[in-house]
Amino acid sequence: MIPQCNPKASYLAHRQEIDAAITRVLESGWYILGKEVAAFETEFADYIGIPHAIGVASGTDAIELALRVCGIGQGDVVATVSHTAVATVSAICRTGATPVFVDIGEDFLMLPSSLSEVMRMMHPQKPKVIIVVHLYGQVADMSAILDLANEHGIKVIEDCAQAHGASLQGRQAGSWGDMGCFSFYPTKNLGAFGDGGAVVTRKDESVEKLRSLRQYGWRKRYISDDNGVNSRLDELQAAVLRVKLKYLDTDNQKRREIAAFYRDRMKDSPLDLPVENTDVEHVYHQFVIQTSDRGLLADRLKANGVATSIHYPAAVHQQTAYSNKAYRPLALPITEKIIPKILSLPIFPEMTTDCVIDVNNAILSAIGRR
Numbered sequence: 001m002i003p004q005c006n007p008k009a010s011y012l013a014h015r016q017e018i019d020a021a022i023t024r025v026l027e028s029g030w031y032i033l034g035k036e037v038a039a040f041e042t043e044f045a046d047y048i049g050i051p052h053a054i055g056v057a058s059g060t061d062a063i064e065l066a067l068r069v070c071g072i073g074q075g076d077v078v079a080t081v082s083h084t085a086v087a088t089v090s091a092i093c094r095t096g097a098t099p100v101f102v103d104i105g106e107d108f109l110m111l112p113s114s115l116s117e118v119m120r121m122m123h124p125q126k127p128k129v130i131i132v133v134h135l136y137g138q139v140a141d142m143s144a145i146l147d148l149a150n151e152h153g154i155k156v157i158e159d160c161a162q163a164h165g166a167s168l169q170g171r172q173a174g175s176w177g178d179m180g181c182f183s184f185y186p187t188k189n190l191g192a193f194g195d196g197g198a199v200v201t202r203k204d205e206s207v208e209k210l211r212s213l214r215q216y217g218w219r220k221r222y223i224s225d226d227n228g229v230n231s232r233l234d235e236l237q238a239a240v241l242r243v244k245l246k247y248l249d250t251d252n253q254k255r256r257e258i259a260a261f262y263r264d265r266m267k268d269s270p271l272d273l274p275v276e277n278t279d280v281e282h283v284y285h286q287f288v289i290q291t292s293d294r295g296l297l298a299d300r301l302k303a304n305g306v307a308t309s310i311h312y313p314a315a316v317h318q319q320t321a322y323s324n325k326a327y328r329p330l331a332l333p334i335t336e337k338i339i340p341k342i343l344s345l346p347i348f349p350e351m352t353t354d355c356v357i358d359v360n361n362a363i364l365s366a367i368g369r370r
Helices: 007-013 015-028 035-048 059-069 086-094 112-122 142-152 204-213 235-245 248-266 294-303 333-338 353-366
Strands: 052-056 077-081 098-102 129-133 155-159 179-183 197-201 218-220 287-290 342-345
Touching (some): 015 035, 015 235, 035 197, 035 235, 052 059, 052 204, 059 086, 059 155, 059 197, 059 204, 077 112, 086 098, 086 129, 098 112, 129 142, 142 155, 197 204, 248 287, 248 353, 294 353
Parallel strands (some): 077 098, 077 129, 129 155, 155 179
Antiparallel strands (some): 052 197, 179 197, 287 342
């Protein structure tokens, strides 16, 4: 079976370096917030092209802590999309704030015109923060979104959990808004071997607060000045990420090459292929097609040894925990149109040429084009 993703292959590709990094940490005797985390924070910030990175325990925590630094709490409103990993919305709710949903475009990303309409409808109780999700590896229209945010005096947080190394107009995902939030879950383009995350920012005044909140609100050890949490990127994960960060650009290029192959071979098929926007360096965390016969296609591919997945089978507002109408001030027609049709094909840097060809042939055979 060709897997839809394969984090173990990433380990095997860099096994010697990763094993050495893990051994280095184990032999150091220091396992929490030590030299590895500090070094990774510096290296990751440099990679994004931004002054500061703060390692935390997960991408969900990264968003929650970023929101808290923005002063978000009970009774506040945060705008985001409903077609996203539920973690985006869970983090909002954990602060006590209310998420309001904005529709997406055909590129699966926040639609600025829908955001503008939400702003109009919610006046005067407008959102205090906008969370923009760079879904599947493509950066949203940050110029238009920031124009709206600046017009209304609203902060912008980027959810970059699927966009490590993606860029728009030469600027990395995470470097556009007030803060960028990353997940290092094992399947991500830059993945650890457990949970992990980071917040990046240009704002010096946010750094001390983030570092305090991630460790019980401490500025001085054992003395809590803030109501913080335990959300620390550990030394082992940081050491692994330092190794894998060196290969991120190369791995992303491999993802783009696989995506280009799929595009070329499926261009005349009845499948809807993902939109790739101008001025964007897409990193294809997922290659997501659309078809009205999704279940049949997935079953046929599985029978031919090709695994697929659905990211995601329900929009957040369609899920029981978030189905309250108050979360959705306007209709989300594009979101609801694509949900029954999306299917994620296998894509990961270690896929061999033969595997990519086999996936393509299986798809063409399944839809009667081969």
